[in-house]
Amino acid sequence: MASALETLCGQSYGAKQYHMLGIYLQRSWIVLFCCAVILLPIYLFTTPLLIALGQDPDISVVAGTISLWYIPIMFSYVWGLTIQMYLQSQSKNMIVTYLSLLNFGLNLFLSWLMVVKFHLGLAGVMGSMVIACWIPIFGQLAYVFFGGCPQTWTGFSSSAFTDLGAIIKLSISSGVMLCVELWYNTILVLLTGYMKNAEVALDALSICLNINGWEMMIAIGFLAATGVRVANELGARSARRAKFAIFNVVTTSFLIGFVFFVLFLFFRGSLAYIFTESQEVVDAVADLAPLLAFSILLNSVQPVLSGVAIGSGWQSVVAYVNVASYYLIGIPIGAILGYALGFEVKGIWIGMLVGTLVQTLVLLFITLRTNWEKQVEIALERLNRWYTDDNGRSQNSRGNP
Structure with missing residues (x-):
């Protein structure tokens, strides 16, 4: 939120x-x-x-x-x-x-x-x-x-207690957008807890998610940078610079993710020794390593596109995209592969990857088809509607205060 x-x-x-x-x-x-x-x-x-x-x-x-x-x-x-x-x-x-x-x-x-x-x-x-x-x-x-x-x-200002309804609405949209992403991995752990020999499966999965989380911090840094840069440029009425920032950050983050993708495929057999001495857990992590590598590759692009959405104020739209991609596509596929077809944790993770891929492609399509000049107008309209001057008076003018 x-x-x-x-x-x-x-x-x-x-x-x-x-x-x-x-x-x-x-x-x-x-x-x-x-x-x-x-x-x-x-x-x-x-x-x-x-x-x-x-x-x-x-x-x-x-x-x-x-x-x-x-x-x-x-x-x-x-x-x-x-x-x-x-x-x-x-x-x-x-x-x-x-x-x-x-x-x-x-x-x-x-x-x-x-x-x-x-x-x-x-x-x-x-x-x-x-x-x-x-x-x-x-x-x-x-x-x-x-x-x-x-x-x-x-x-501190008494103006903080005005227009709270609008802030709540945008905050909830932002929270739903990001929470359904964060809960996606949590549900992966929750579903794994029902497996036979759940302790080894959870150990291996926790190691993989930790490694994925470490690498994802890079992409989350780009998410923050993209959100700030796009928001600044839209507020400054520069659609061209907003588009240029998006292209640069998406390309840079993808290239970094591709390097880690190759590295984790290459070192798949030794990753788990950082965390454990159990050979059973090490073998389970090595078995999951290709899925981890593909997760890292997708996660190098997906958070950056979420940053574009945050900077542009698209949270409510992306929340719907996330719910559909993750919960109507990814989790059902994962449950079928994991339980009905017997792939267990690998099947659940494959389903999760499918949902992430769908979400990434949809966000990429939305970003490429966006009229950024129109986004500048929307941003300025929002700012003018919620503007309060130094004396706490709201402004209803259409122009920039």
């Missing part, structure tokens, strides 16, 4: 409506905090929910313990993700980078201290994560509040 800020802040910054960025940030805080409170029961009752879904009781109990630890992490996202997108829309990326490095370093040190040194186990892992998540957020808030963004942060 926080990705709505990429659209609004990015386009406002391009249109030089600088003070609106701070107002959008505060509106997003209100919406996301209320959403986090609504989500609390899922975290509190994870164990009985998973058992009710037929998952292994032992795995469900551990998952429930982890979920309780995740509650403060979830609330950290309300501020962490929104401030990050607010800063990125202004190309203030270095402060985000420095604080992310601090987060990474803290997590490494605290994990070693609490797990290796003090032998706290799962509590040590999760406790270090909670601490490492919150400290950089305090740094981001200090940067914003104490002069890091003089043009865009003018203090």
